[in-house]
Amino acid sequence: MPTQVPDQPIATLSDAWRSCVGTGRFNLALRKDYQDSLALTQSEIGFRYIRGHGLLSDDVGVHRPYEVGGERRVLHSFTYVDQVVDAYLELGIKPLVELGFMPSGLAAGGQTVFWWQGNVTPPRDHGEWADLVRAVVGHLVDRYGLEEVRTWPIEVWNEPNLTNFWEGADQFAYHRLYEASAYAVKDVDAELQVGGPSLSPGADDWWAPFAEFVTSRDVPVDFVSRHAYTSGPAGHVPFGTYQTLRAPSSLLEQFDAPRRHLEGTALAGLPVHITEFNSSYRPDNPVHDTAYNAAYLAPVLAAGGDLVDSFSYWTFSDTFEEEGVPTALFHGGFGMLAHGQIKKPTYHLYAFMARMGSQVLARGEDHLVTRDDAGRVTVLAWQPVGGTDDPVEPESHRIRLSVPVGTGGGSDGAAFVLRSSVNETEGNSWAAWREMGRPRFPGRRQLDALSEAAEPVRRHFSIPVAGGRADLELTLGRHEVTLLEIDAVQDQTPEWLDDARILGR
Amino acid sequence: MPTQVPDQPIATLSDAWRSCVGTGRFNLALRKDYQDSLALTQSEIGFRYIRGHGLLSDDVGVHRPYEVGGERRVLHSFTYVDQVVDAYLELGIKPLVELGFMPSGLAAGGQTVFWWQGNVTPPRDHGEWADLVRAVVGHLVDRYGLEEVRTWPIEVWNEPNLTNFWEGADQFAYHRLYEASAYAVKDVDAELQVGGPSLSPGADDWWAPFAEFVTSRDVPVDFVSRHAYTSGPAGHVPFGTYQTLRAPSSLLEQFDAPRRHLEGTALAGLPVHITEFNSSYRPDNPVHDTAYNAAYLAPVLAAGGDLVDSFSYWTFSDTFEEEGVPTALFHGGFGMLAHGQIKKPTYHLYAFMARMGSQVLARGEDHLVTRDDAGRVTVLAWQPVGGTDDPVEPESHRIRLSVPVGTGGGSDGAAFVLRSSVNETEGNSWAAWREMGRPRFPGRRQLDALSEAAEPVRRHFSIPVAGGRADLELTLGRHEVTLLEIDAVQDQTPEWLDDARILGR
Amino acid sequence: MPTQVPDQPIATLSDAWRSCVGTGRFNLALRKDYQDSLALTQSEIGFRYIRGHGLLSDDVGVHRPYEVGGERRVLHSFTYVDQVVDAYLELGIKPLVELGFMPSGLAAGGQTVFWWQGNVTPPRDHGEWADLVRAVVGHLVDRYGLEEVRTWPIEVWNEPNLTNFWEGADQFAYHRLYEASAYAVKDVDAELQVGGPSLSPGADDWWAPFAEFVTSRDVPVDFVSRHAYTSGPAGHVPFGTYQTLRAPSSLLEQFDAPRRHLEGTALAGLPVHITEFNSSYRPDNPVHDTAYNAAYLAPVLAAGGDLVDSFSYWTFSDTFEEEGVPTALFHGGFGMLAHGQIKKPTYHLYAFMARMGSQVLARGEDHLVTRDDAGRVTVLAWQPVGGTDDPVEPESHRIRLSVPVGTGGGSDGAAFVLRSSVNETEGNSWAAWREMGRPRFPGRRQLDALSEAAEPVRRHFSIPVAGGRADLELTLGRHEVTLLEIDAVQDQTPEWLDDARILGR
């Protein structure tokens, strides 16, 4: 018996899944490959915000101390800030502004994170930090208008609970930084949105002190933020890492953590942004290149919007250098897109989501069914996968659905179905690359072949509609994510056409 | 036992198949959809010449009589000629210039052909016609340079043996027109190439008189031209036609007709251009939209270059109006591309040919195997189809080939294969359109779905190579044309990689 | 004493000047040069509507009678309608739909207008006409949505008061056509806007009967329309025409005619659209190529919005064929743009207007001063010209203005001025073309030189601001139209900069 998909919506599909996306450090946004990738992403998916590190790091050149007449002064410089934010807005995406890391000319210490050496120490002078924040935010307001910038969340720092991102994981020092930053933002305009504390997984014990600190000192907080990852300990190989994965439901639990932990505090009810999430937190874990990753995240995208206001896939592109310059086309990078705009399976999961309608008709463990305002029914289906501890998934997965088609309640006829599939062999550039012998630096023809192999396999067919419903019997391949777009057929075939006559036989 | 494909080339693949392509009338080349289609065609196929009717028809505005002081004069005007030829050259294609039809201000009569009313009567004044030819050719030489224009064949008129293309199919009048035209061309420059007689099928009795005429009067002829079609009598329905088809070998026989008929004449050995060919000669026969048409023409493209210097598919685009403005997206037009650059199966046949190498390794009734200078082996395979009198083709067709892979004579290892398929369901926009209910004027989303359905289905896999050879077992669908691109794998997988570790299980 | 421009707005600049623009016949919109020109126009000027003839003429292929089983039926076909309207909307412009001319399969007679033979006779069957109108409008609603199409004015026919546009200039027959059309439009949706009677100049005696007819029979009218031209009798030369011109104020009087003539009728107060205007109504009058035309129309653009809801320059592009295919690059065509997107002076007048702010600070016989919301002050100035009967204009024209600069009432400092000029030698492609010897079909390098010569000459300078005001002393060349864009300077020059040190001397 097929699952009966109701004809009436049971919910509205939240836009939280595409509210925000992650990016490599700010300076990388100057690159052509990055901007080409973002343009493609925006045309086929359409995120609303983008968030990454490094706005205030030295390679953006914002904080510029100099001397004149023996006196130290600071120039705030926006040459690259303008180039990047101009490009973002032109591509239809807004920054979710992360304040960090520390300019070396303002840093209290020398500790850095990543190959590109982001300084993770507190400011030597909180007044000069506040000047910097005011200058940055004020410049954005001058250039893009107050009304616009009020819509950009401003997040203070990144994962201060980790010693590698914040010297000593010093909670007190973070609170002090948060306070100075939040006031500086509000100095520019009281309706700008500021928030934090951008916690990594495993630090939910920071919520209560944060709530208490800002409440007791009346520090502004307009939203709270946390990250979510499900990978286990890292096993390193040269230029790569292997990790275990927990079940995808763990991501949803993590999404929900801020709400749970802030219940009863003054911060309860604030918008919650998951400003980073993915399966693995390592930029060199090959899982990111696989169809498994797409199947794994499918139920998260389908359900995450019930829990939070945004959850930001870390990251849209492999133009990313935390572990240095990548040494192979596929290197386990976070990107939905590899260099050269080669699509990975997870990219398609997002692109499929972007074709869904806003009316949710059904949601199950292996499917999501929606309808758009024009009456088109869309089915996103996937093979459920459960992480390391689950048994290896079978070669195929079957789904039967009875879906309503067309607007009339009981019409008969046909529906046209366009099905797009991504699995271990179809729409899978990584699989093709392995078959090619994993060429580290593929030549032009190999890149063309990978681009072609990266497209979902499309099938189309006509199915009968009876009483306004059609039966779908779907067989999914291993780790498949598939999209079906279903339109009622309005047959315009004239009476005189007879395809049997085409060859006259 | 698989067919053994030799390791050494047996021939060089002639470029005749892409030497020339047909087009709707000259004026249509001003259109954006036309130029977008030509740009796509050139980027993926790359024809060298383009030929169509109507250069001298009124809607191009070349022949412009006027009066001044009571005296009749003629201005030769090139506003649109320049726009079109500039565009052609920018798109990397040269005109094969057809002189015709007759400007109304110079025509002896009022008979016209086609919905767009090309005048098909002789000139009232052969001197004024010669002036016109000299002016046109001279202008082209002025604008594009003599060296360039010497490479453009100039063909006198179109199918003068048919009464609807040349008043009364008057052989004598054609010879007179040819003579005036040829001399006028040579007046501009003796090395310009002029030819004819552009015969339709069924008029091979014109060859001897033409040869005799030009020989006896020493009229210049640099090439000869003929057309080839295999369709039978037309059965009309509103806005459409059904016809029978002879076997594809009939096209090759027609290609060879000029050589056979000119043997022993002074014209023997001249270049032969098939300036039009297709299955059906009707612009409203749905066969042109089908995978059948591609399978039907595959052996013709593979072998035609043995017989002639060029054979020009009629036509690259559905922007074509001989029977009026099309009344549906798919309407049986000649085009490889429907409006909006939607690819039909025959387009892919040509695009597949464009990926073949120049060394022919094998050629059979259902396959062509080549290698390029970089060592890549390419297989074009098709299901043989035989026209109306053949039995209906089976659902599938099997081919087994043993192909040489890589440069070494006896290496072992693997090869990467990228296979692209077009058949009754795959890569078949027309099939998808039928499933949609044949919407005459598809909306935006339907057009997008058709574009996606129009792409060949791509599969990729790795096959073992032993002793420098790989076995291919291919199953083709109905009316399939398929391309396999085969590269020897140079395995760069590092010793420490183990995909089994990706999920840590 | 300079003219004192007030600091406070005296009016808001109406958008009527760019509400609509004219175009050559519908079929021409399929062309690439046309669409390239429209894209340029939209990017630099940004019209909201576009209106031209020929939607229903045979070369668009809408009305398609056919026979099946011996019975006559009509297919309504939208292949080209969709291509064109899709392109319009993608370019950010909407159609102002003109219903006409008559399909030959529906026409009562054979009379045609123009080289391209628009049939100007009534329908043989008003029921079939109404079917056609319903089909066209219904198709537009289906494809583009009712909400969108409700914003598209639908005008019935063109200049029915002229015998060459409407057989016999038969007023009764027009009223009958109008009635059938208006009801057919409203059959599709009652809120669609329909209007007429699209009168040419010199037919204001048609207003009263039209008002009486529609009132007495309760026929829907949502707007009224008229044309305006100021040229006198045509003196013909081969491929050209010379005419006298009345003063530009005559255009404004004509704009106002519908209001005057409809006063007191039931149609008083309806929106008035001038659906065509220009100096000369001939597509081969060289005045259209001149700076004179721009200077002549400048006061009309500045003031026309006081009188009507739109006035549509006839036409944006020289892709236009009423008198046949143009025989030279500059041929007196209506276009703001010549073929190949070469800008004429009138194009710049419109592009200058598009840079004006919405607050009118001053308006005089030779200037218009505005300010935008960002505080930028803009001056459009021109040499007044008066048509044929005025004396020849002097070589130069001087204007002195004291303009407010910046937001503060009494600030001192400087303003940056960017001045763009078009006159008899600057920004004047036609002048350059004459100097070249009027090459009919310019070569690539000549076209490049013309494109460069077509750009306005730009000058920039800094002027002192005292008490929040700056003095402008402008000298305009013959027939000049000039734009000044004035921004208050916020000086960021650091104290240590000294340009005198650059060469160290």
Add this chain to the structure above:
Amino acid sequence: MPTQVPDQPIATLSDAWRSCVGTGRFNLALRKDYQDSLALTQSEIGFRYIRGHGLLSDDVGVHRPYEVGGERRVLHSFTYVDQVVDAYLELGIKPLVELGFMPSGLAAGGQTVFWWQGNVTPPRDHGEWADLVRAVVGHLVDRYGLEEVRTWPIEVWNEPNLTNFWEGADQFAYHRLYEASAYAVKDVDAELQVGGPSLSPGADDWWAPFAEFVTSRDVPVDFVSRHAYTSGPAGHVPFGTYQTLRAPSSLLEQFDAPRRHLEGTALAGLPVHITEFNSSYRPDNPVHDTAYNAAYLAPVLAAGGDLVDSFSYWTFSDTFEEEGVPTALFHGGFGMLAHGQIKKPTYHLYAFMARMGSQVLARGEDHLVTRDDAGRVTVLAWQPVGGTDDPVEPESHRIRLSVPVGTGGGSDGAAFVLRSSVNETEGNSWAAWREMGRPRFPGRRQLDALSEAAEPVRRHFSIPVAGGRADLELTLGRHEVTLLEIDAVQDQTPEWLDDARILGR
């Protein structure tokens, strides 16, 4: 009396002036602004080679040591090399490969140069360095083909005679590096071109030892290279530098230095490449933004090709970071183009040169006259400037030339002249920027105004031709560089045209 320009060529204009251009470090070529600037440069100027530093620096990620099983190995990685070189070739420019700086994993010491920290110490292990060179060159040959890479000069290091570019300016250590590099290059293919020693000005005493070293040890040298600058000691201000300049003839003397110093050695007669030149060697000297710089370099471009095989302007774009991220749009950067593709005067000098013909008719201290194969005569003229010690240049400079026009020896008629001017106010984005108050981070509208102000002012006129010659009386503004393009007019004005009739008055 005007200077008589001969009718017959006196020389052929060498392409040396556009043989090569300089660029910021290799990694910057990944940026979009960089590639947009290079695309513009290539379309309007068309350099053949591009040279810059940093191919082997850490931010390109080529040299990648790692451990496996406790053993140190090195992976050579080309992810970014391929992205950049692919882009170069697509833009029609080839790399002139500079080998440097030292990867930190191979460096013997920690000394770095520039804000971006290029390591300037010798390799710890010359064998590993040779491996690196072989790997890089071998990879280029694999990817781009041997035939192609043989045309790319490979230069060993940069300015080893300066202590900040080569630890201790150690001549012996450089010779050792050169030897290892040259042999490694030739290991890949004997016909690849390798050279050095890339000397800065003031180090001509290195020539003899270099020649002796390579001769005595039979080390391959295919070309020699040197740099040329004319600026004096730097006077620093915050984010800027002022310097004196010697006369432009000093550049030509420096170009000629290698030839002079190598006379009589085994290296005499080798190709000489000036792989960097400019007025000032500082990336923060405002002279680079001025018209002065263009006038200063004009005679150098006109004459440099007599002395050397190439001379490479340092650099095409302001995307350049030796002194850190620029803190203002105009900051004295080397670029012909500022960020955002805003053209500086020196850009126009090059663009003007690109329009010159190959036949030199005359060359003087303030002009260069050429003719191209189509007969067009082109005049490049400039106001001579002499550096710091010269008196301040007058406001204007006059030139009178009698130039041959057209092909005939004694024809009368007219010529069309298009003149493009760049001087202290025209075609001068920097001047406009100063008038704007030097906004560090201009907004969108300011950038648009700067782009418009950056275009040369174009004037056009017709001049009489008598006896095949025309007189040009030119007045140049301060620091002007001007281009005149002169074409003989072939008058096509019909007899019936009379512009006086246009207004009928």
